[in-house]
Amino acid sequence: VTPEKAKPVPERKPASGVKITHPDRVIFPDAKATKGDLAAYYETVGAPMLEWLADRPVSLVRCPQGRAKKCFFQKHDSGSFGEHVHHVPIEEKTGDVEDYLYVSDVSGILACVQMGTIEFHGWGSRIDALEKPDRLVFDLDPDEGLDFGDVKKAALDIRKTLEEIGLVSFAMLSGGKGVHVVVPIRPEAEWGTVKDFTSRFARALAAQQPDRFTATMSKEKRKGKIFIDWLRNQRGSTSVMPYSARAREGAPVAAPLTWEELAEVKNARTFSISDGELLQKRSVQMTGWGWHSQVLASV
Ligand code: ATP
Ligand code: MN
Ligand code: MN
Secondary structure (H helix, E strand, C coil), rough: CCCCCCCCCCCCCCCCCCCCCCHHHHHCCCCCHHHHHHHHEEEEEEHHHHHHCCCEEEEEEEEECCCCCEEEEECCCCCCCCCEEEEEEEEECCCCCCEECCCCCCHHHHHHCCCCCCEEEEEEECHCCCCCCCCEEEEEEEECCCCCHHHHHHHHHHHHHHCCCCCCCEEECCCCEEEEEEEEECCCHHHHHHHHHHHHHHHHHHHHHHEEECCCCCCCHHCCCCECCCCCHCCCCEEECCEEEEECCCCCECEEEEEHHHHHCCCCCCCCCHHHHHHHHHHHHCCCHHHCCCCCHHC
8 A cells, every 4th residue: 555645734723712710620630630731731732633533523521520530421512612612413323313512623622621521532434424434443452461562463463454455554542451443544435334344354353363352342252352342433433532631540642653653662551641742743644644545445
């Protein structure tokens, strides 16, 4: 696969008009990080983050009193987020139409932070083509006690197998336990095709190497293995967005990285909200290449 010329990173509106109240409120007691620190982090990584997050229905993990207190997933609007957080009506399986949230700029991200958001999770498609995903995710979920080296090796093997069928992928540390292998695709195939492809892909790997992989969610069947969670690739499912902070110990973040860098890291929480500048500086490399992968529909 030969990547085409890299797409330049478009300019985004600078963050403006979003007041962060209680900037000194401690959100991550263990890391001693405040709401102000979190807002500063998102401001720093906002531009590369929007490459992925912009104009996608999102689920937010909100922890208004910090990660040690009550947190909740929110995907529908309560009308309280203000002008920078937009609404898109989406028809659900039941036939009901619900308003989902999306953001398009740094102000939108910060408006969510102002409302106590720590994590940003996104759909696999964008609002201009909701039925046609623009990325696949293989969320590698290791059984407890499995060595991180095994997870890295699994990610590399999946990358190679994807490459053999013409799909370019990249790795993202989840900020938790695993690695996500992300495949940007042109939004051409619909959800059914994408779900079917990812399901078959995960099942084929598990059938070939049953000692290493499972494609079913059951914890029982995961003993000593990695669950290749392909279920993220369904209409309405979300996965954590690149650069999202995680409401976990140490204020880790979901960090995209090159395959070379993956070889060097020791766990999935290597980067935290204190690494904003580092992540922002190297982010240019991360955009571009994946977007020029081959079309999934031909597989
Ligand atoms: P880890 O590496 O620790 O597994 P992860 O982000 O991959 O971190 P998972 O538990 O594998 O976490 O979940 C995958 C994704 O499924 C999440 O990123 C999130 O988008 C979605 N998800 C998980 N739990 C919920 C939930 N309760 N409500 C909505 N979405 C959820
Ligand atoms: Mn996971
Ligand atoms: Mn999972």
